[in-house]
Amino acid sequence: MLRYHQVPSCAVGYAQARFGTLCFNQNSTVFKRPNSPVGPKSPNSPKDGCSPSISVFQFPNFPRRTEFSVKSQLFCMLFCIMLGMNNAGMAFTTILWDVDGTLLDFEAPEKAAMQSLFLEYGFGECTDEMVKRYSAINRGYWERLEKKELSKTQILVGRFRDFFQEVGVDSSCAEEFNDKYQERLGDTIVFKDDSYEVVKSLRGMVLQYVVSNATILAQTKKLRVSGLGELMDGVFLSEQVGFEKPDVRFFDEVLKHIQETDKSRILLVGDSLTSDILGGTNAGIPTCWYNPKGLSAKGAVRIDYEIRDLHEIYDIVKPSMK
Numbered sequence: 169m170l171r172y173h174q175v176p177s178c179a180v181g182y183a184q185a186r187f188g189t190l191c192f193n194q195n196s197t198v199f200k201r202p203n204s205p206v207g208p209k210s211p212n213s214p215k216d217g218c219s220p221s222i223s224v225f226q227f228p229n230f231p232r233r234t235e236f237s238v239k240s241q242l243f244c245m246l247f248c249i250m251l252g253m254n255n256a257g258m259a260f261t262t263i264l265w266d267v268d269g270t271l272l273d274f275e276a277p278e279k280a281a282m283q284s285l286f287l288e289y290g291f292g293e294c295t296d297e298m299v300k301r302y303s304a305i306n307r308g309y310w311e312r313l314e315k316k317e318l319s320k321t322q323i324l325v326g327r328f329r330d331f332f333q334e335v336g337v338d339s340s341c342a343e344e345f346n347d348k349y350q351e352r353l354g355d356t357i358v359f360k361d362d363s364y365e366v367v368k369s370l371r372g373m374v375l376q377y378v379v380s381n382a383t384i385l386a387q388t389k390k391l392r393v394s395g396l397g398e399l400m401d402g403v404f405l406s407e408q409v410g411f412e413k414p415d416v417r418f419f420d421e422v423l424k425h426i427q428e429t430d431k432s433r434i435l436l437v438g439d440s441l442t443s444d445i446l447g448g449t450n451a452g453i454p455t456c457w458y459n460p461k462g463l464s465a466k467g468a469v470r471i472d473y474e475i476r477d478l479h480e481i482y483d484i485v486k487p488s489m490k
């Protein structure tokens with residue numbers, strides 16, 4: 169078995185250039201997901217690379233209830249009855265999933281994308297220490313986005329400009345570099361725990377949606393390549409919604425478009441205290457902090473549930489479920 173951390177970064181870069189996409193499971197073991205959509209897109213694939221099976225809501229053009237046909241409404245009623253029968257005893261009917269750092273590892277694709285692009289731009293080797301430094305700069309920028317101090321465009325380009333200046337490479341290409349970086353993030357998929365199987369096993373018991381601040385370009389590719397997108401009942405990306413987590417208006421828009429109207433039956437699962445947990449709490453939605461490293465919670469944000477492993481979600485969603 170080949171493990172991700174045993175693979176030299178240059179080999180990862182070469183493999184990505186040669187084969188396009190690498191997938192790893194929770195133990196960082198290289199694998200090929202059964203019926204994986206990895207490979208050439210079908211001729212019918214949309215130009216933006218988003219699989220037709222991913223229900224990315226197009227704001228503000230998401231079809232309203234009155235626009236559904238009678239046939240569609242009858243189908244929905246039947247589906248609801250079946251879901252109701254299947255989720256008897258469930259504490260929650262709906263899960264809102266964060267993606268980066270929750271369902272998918274973010275550090276591995278970040279490192280692989282940075283290192284392969286540094287070679288492509290002739291910047292030399294991007295060492296692990298440099299990647300760590302970039303990660304710290306990146307985190308700081310995202311925190312400023314959550315506080316509404318900067319726009320999404322400012323953070324996407326600004327983080328690379330700062331980093332390039334710090335490591336002494338040409339910062340004038342920061343915007344173009346970011347465009348390629350967004351595309352490249354989806355070339356390395358590393359599932360957190362058994363997230364694919366966890367989400368798949370919950371289908372039919374609860375409705376599941378993605379709620380993410382990532383860019384449309386990066387996230388639609390990651391959801392398509394990982395297969396997670398086709399397991400979801402909908403995808404909410406902040407660029408489409410018009411607001412970023414933890415802004416309560418982001419969750420207001422989500423709540424307008426999902427089936428469940430009782431907030432107490434919706435569970436938000438995410439790894440970020442400042443965007444997921446704070447946002448969910450402000451919106452009146454119960455929250456579950458995914459905390460695999462056992463970090464101590466900072467600040468006064470309320471946390472309803474805390475898990476170290478995604479498999480623990482079963483006990484929260486359906487306490488009687490083993």
Ligand SMILES: [Mg+2]
Nearest residue numbers: 266268269439
């Ligand atoms: Mg996250």
